[in-house]
Amino acid sequence: MLILGASDVAAVFGMAEAFAAVREAAIAHFRGETVVPPRGAMGLERSDCELLVMPGVVGGEVFGLKLWYAFAEPREPLPRSSAVILLLDPVSRVEVVLDGGVITDLRTGAMTGLAAAELAPEGTRMIAVIGAGIQARTQILALVHALDSVTEVRVCARRHGPLAEFVEAMRAELATAYPQRMISVVAAADPAAACQGAGVVVAATTSATPVIDDGWLDPDVLVCGVGSHSPDTAELDPATVARAGLVVVDTYGGGLDGAGDISRVVAAGLLDRAEVLDLGALLADSADRSRPRGGVRVFKSVGFSAADVVSARLVARRAIELGLGTAIEIHLQRDR
Template identity: 40%
Template sequence: MLVLSDSEVRTLFTDDLARETVRSAARQFSSGEADIPARVQMRLPVDHTELLVMPGSLPGIGALGVKTVGEFPRNAAAGVPTAPATVLLFDPETGLPEAFLDGTSLTLARTAAMSVVAAEHLAVDRPTSLAVIGAGGQALSHIEAFARRFPLERVRITSRTRERAHATAAAASAGGIAVEVTADAASAVAGADIVISATTARRPVVPDDALAAHACVIGIGAHSPEHAEIEAATVARAARVAVDTRRGSIDGAGDIAQAIGLGALRRDDVAELGELVTGAVPGRAAHDGITVFKSIGFAALDLVAARELVARARAEGLGIDVAL
C-alpha cells in the first residue's frame, strides 16, 4: 500500500490538476457514472465536533475508496488543522487497500478548485474583486486559488474572530496577495464580484442587501439541513442556482433547501456543477443578476484526485510502500 504524506500531496496537487479532477468528478457524477452513497455524519461528544465518512466508487477510472474528514474547531487554538482528513483507496478487483493519503491539504485544494470551476461558469467575465467571510483554512486556500486563477485587484476578508482574519490576511500577504480586513460582512461584500462564505455559522452570514447586483455567491461552510450561510432571499432572487450535487447540497444543507421550502425555488431549477461543466445547463447568461453556488463536497472529488495523485506519485517515486 502506497502512503502519501500531506507534503507530498501538496507537491503533486497543482492548481491545474485540482481543477481538472473537479471537472472530471463532476461530469462522472452528473452522468451517473459514479456510485456515491450518502455520507455518514457522526456527531461527537465535544461541542461542534463531528466525523464524516464518505465512500464511493467510480468504475470508469478504477477508483474505489472512502474519504473521512472531521470538524474539530478547537484544533485552531493548538495550531493544527480543524478539518483533518484521510483518503483510503482499495483495489476494485480484490478490495485490498491500495493507497492511503493524508487528505487535509487535498480537501482544501479540491474545495477551492471546485469553487473556482463554479466561478468560471457563474461569475462575470474577468472578476477583479473577492470577498471572503470566515478565516479558517478554507479561507486562505480560496484566496490563493482565486488569486492565481483570476485577475483580482481587491480582496477583502471578515470573520467573527478578528485576530484570525488578520492572521489569514498576513498569510496571504506573505504570498504576495494584498488582503484587507473589514469590520463586518456588509463592508466585505460591498461591490465584490465573487463572495465566498466559509464559516461554521448556523444562521446566514452573507448580507443579501449588501451584495452587488452581479455578485456570484459561493457557500462552502454549512453542511446540515438546519444550517445556512446564505439567506433564502439571496437564493430566491438568483438568476442561476447551482450545487455540487443535488442530493448533498439540497438535502444536506439548509442554504438551498430553505428557499425551496418557502416555495421561492424549485428543486428542478437547481443545476449541478457537472451540468455546467458539460454545457447541459447554461451558467451566467448576463452581466447583471446574482448567481449562487453551494457545495458540501462529495467523495467522487477525492477519489478522482487520489487516483491521479497515486499514479503521479508512483511515476515520480514519491510516497512509501507499506507491506500489509
C-alpha cells in the first residue's frame, strides 16, 4: 500500500489538475459512467464531530472511498477539518491511502470555477465571496483561474480579525500566482456591500440560513453556494433560486436533493426539478446556445465522490511516476 501525505498530494495536484479531474468526473457522471451511492452522514456526539462517507466508482475501473470530517472545536493535533481517501486502482495495481484535504479543497473550488467559465457574465471584473475559511480561499483561486477578466475580489465574514488575516493572505497568494495581473482583494463592510456590482457571488460559510439576500444582487450575476450540504440548511435566498433563469447543480443526488438551497424551492413548487441542469451536462455541451446569457444564474455544489476518485487517481499515478510517498505492507502475502 502506498501512503501519500498532504505534501505529496500538493506536489502533483494544483488548480489546473483539479479543473481537469472535475471536468472528467462530471462528464463521466452525466454519461452514466460512474457509481456514486448516496453519501453517509454520521456524527460523534461526544466529540461534536461530523462525518461524511463518500464511496464511488469511475469508468468501471477505479474505486475510491473518502472519509471527510469536521470538528466544531479544535481537537489538536487532529486538523479541525480534513479528509482521508482510500483508492483502489487495478490498472496501476496499487492501493493508496492519501490525504484528502488538498483534493477536497481544490476540487470544490474547481467545480465553481468550471461553472463560472460557462455561466459568469462576460468580462466579469468583480467577484464576491461570503466567508473567509478554507473553502473561501479555493473558491477565489478557482474563479481567478477560470476568469482572466477578474480584477477585484471582495470578501465578507462575520469575524473581522480572521477576515483581515484572510485578505492579507489572499493578496499575497494571488500576487505570487498571477504576477502579471493586478488583482485587488478587499474586505467588504457587510455582505450587501460585497455583492454590489459583483458578477459572481459565492456563499462559502457554515451558516444554516441564507447569507445572500436576493435584493443585493445585480441584474446579471452568477450566484454559487458551496457551504451548506444537507436538506435542512441553505445559504442561498429561495427567491434567488426561484427566479433564476438557469439552475445548475454538481449532481442531482447531492446539489439538488441533498441541499436545502435547491430542494426547498423545488418542494415549494417554485422550481421544476426537470429544469435543473447538472454540471456534467453543462460541460459536455458547452456550445448550447439555449442557455440564458443574462439575468440570474445559480450553481449549487456539495461535492461528489467521482470527483474525489478521479482526482485521487491522477494524484496516485503521478506520485508513482515521481517516486513520492511511502510504501508499506499491511496484508498477508498468501495470495502471491
